[in-house]
Amino acid sequence: MPITGMQLIGRQNIAGAGPSFQAVNPANGQAISPAWQGADARQVAQAVDLANAAFASYRETALEQRAVFLEAIAQAILDLGDELIERAMLETGLPRPRLEGERGRTVNQLRLFARVVRDGDWLDARIDHALPERKPAPRSDLRMRQIPLGPVAIFGSSNFPLAFSVAGGDTASALAAGAPVVVKAHPAHPGTSELVGQAIRSAVQQCQLHEGVFSLLAGPGIDLGLALVRHPGIQAVGFTGSRQGGIALMQAAAQRPVPIPVYAEMSSTNPVYLLPGALAARADALADQFSVSLLGSAGQLCTNPGLIIALDSPELDRFIARATQNIQEAPATTMLTTGIAQAYRQGVQRQLEHPAVQALARGLSDDDAPAYCQANLAVASAQGFLADPDALGAEIFGASSLVIRCADADEFQAISLALEGQLTATLHLEPGVDDALAARLIPILELKAGRILANGFPTGVEVCDAMVHGGPFPATSDSRTTSVGTLAIRRFLRPVCYQDIPDTLLPAALQAANPWHITRTER
Known part of the structure; x- marks a missing residue:
């Protein structure tokens, strides 16, 4: 699959208009082709606008459709074959066995979130039936589910070019929640990022989803990332990197007219x-x-x-x-x-x-x-x-x-x-x-x-239901969450309560017939 050096905005390849940059082989200091022109503010707006256009339809996709999409991404990454591993080796200096293992982890966490989506427990559906005869006051029919926050900005990390990057845990959990994503590729491995981005885009097309469900922007420096976080269409941020970088994004998000959450994993001595x-x-x-x-x-x-x-x-x-x-x-x-x-x-x-x-x-x-x-x-x-x-x-x-x-x-x-x-x-x-x-x-x-x-050592993080990869500041920006494991989906959700809404107008997760056959708390 050719690497274009372009911005992947929806289904389009668009030449950047920002500063130019190239990947560098850390083993020998040589530049790796092609060169990129970084994205600018106009292209950030284009990607975020597409994500918002996709949000209405994507957030209400049926559970099976969304799960199949995540599995399609996993298969598309595998279909890249050795080309992905060889490019990642060039851009990161990491050995083949490490990168092949990381690819397996990336694929497995996408498939894990497909299972999570199908189960439907993440919706946390709750129903308190009406009690019209209750004294001294009747109770209304009250039903609750979780909905996605909206488009999410994801920042690829330097040290995990696959598992914490374009299709990593942040992207997998956001897509599982029903949130379109705009990913900022790490500038150290743009070719690796583009290959994975092309795989995700092919899965979007295969599953006939709105093109704005996924976009990939690339560029050096901090301006691109800040522009992405400051865009009013972005509703949450996932970041893995330095304390300095995480705090800069937290401050930018907090200073918006409508602040948004930043889920940043930053610094730990373990x-x-x-x-x-x-x-x-x-x-x-x-x-x-x-x-x-x-x-x-x-x-x-x-x-x-x-x-x-x-x-x-x-x-x-x-x-x-x-x-x-x-x-x-x-x-x-x-x-x-x-x-x-x-x-x-x-x-x-x-x-x-x-x-x-x-x-x-x-x-x-x-x-x-x-x-x-x-x-x-x-x-x-x-x-x-x-x-x-x-x-x-x-x-x-x-x-x-x-x-x-x-x-x-x-x-x-x-x-x-x-x-x-x-x-x-x-x-x-x-x-x-x-x-x-x-x-x-x-x-x-x-x-x-x-x-x-x-009686172990902390390196090696299992991707599973019980894992917590988080902690109090400065380990992360929010100690209530995790960036690894199925609990990560909760970062990109919020609860909505429906009071006395007719059954025909309720979302499928809360309808009387329970058409998705999910577990619900009912009283």
Whole structure:
């Protein structure tokens, strides 16, 4: 399938009128054809206007029709074959197995949301039947369902060019909710984005939906994204990226005449607690598992273990010695962009220059590569961390982690209370040995993180019903939601109540005959 370098607005390919840009191979710094002209404000308006024109019909599609559409997108992505993987490898530097796995995840989450749509539970249909004889006052017939907010702006992420991008979880959940989407492609992988965008557009046509259900805009810099968020036709935003970028979108959305929600996943250091019993039982194994988790994908994962918290002990020394050896032997790996690599090196330098921090290990370097990642491991005392938690608790996006030595359980608790909001918190514990300390920490961590793990590492996020990939700020902009799992659909819905509306005028989900055969709460 040819990559055009054009904006995909509805069924049309339109040449951009904004700044020009090209993808760059992060492994060698070479530009990749074709060149793009970025979208401008006029093209933003064209895409959003089409999305609004599509909204009336798309939001009332039958459940089966919408589910088939999501499945058609999944198949169209698979039909791209090796062309998609090879282009993504060029634009991201990620290895083939990682990208093939990510494609599988992308397809599977589209199929998962097709199942969610068919089930109809997300409609949360509720019926309180009329009680005309009730005293002292009768009750009206009251029925409620969820409806989509309206067109959604989705921002593709840098670190997941498929699963958190054009057809990623934000797009899948918005389309499942009945909301048309306008996606802003990440400028680091525009070719990958266009291929997936073409697949979605083919599914729109195959399912005979309004062309405005999906559009894809591309462009460098922040102006395009801000123009999209500020357009009055956009009713919600899904974003995965930096704290700085997420806050800029939140501020733009809040300053609109009619503010809209921004669901931004931004920043997390994902503390991992090594409790004494676990360290005594398996210090070497924990060090090896930690190293694998830290180094995978050059550490460019939002759930990377950036903080290790443990009681000072010979067992911790053993863990550190083993982890230090692993990090020192770690080869340099390619990061997604030269900008990300530069930000990583600056973050590591700031950390190592901090007076409370002692360097432990650096991985191998590759000065000939323009975007290499040299792994980093450092250590600080609990008191040093507590004296400057904002600096030492800041995310370094890449393969870098800080070990915090605690003198006692009280320092464990103090560190936990000082942490910012997190996507994850992990407890390595030995059952029957560490239970009391774990029980002391869990109530704190419930208020700090969206997911609490035991005896694992946070990298790797299962796409399923129970998953929560969210957390208090700055992990996300709204701790009540998730960007992964079936609960993600709720971000793009709002409830509407129908009082004494004749059955023939009610939406299908609330009609007496229940034509969609969905589960409803009735009283």
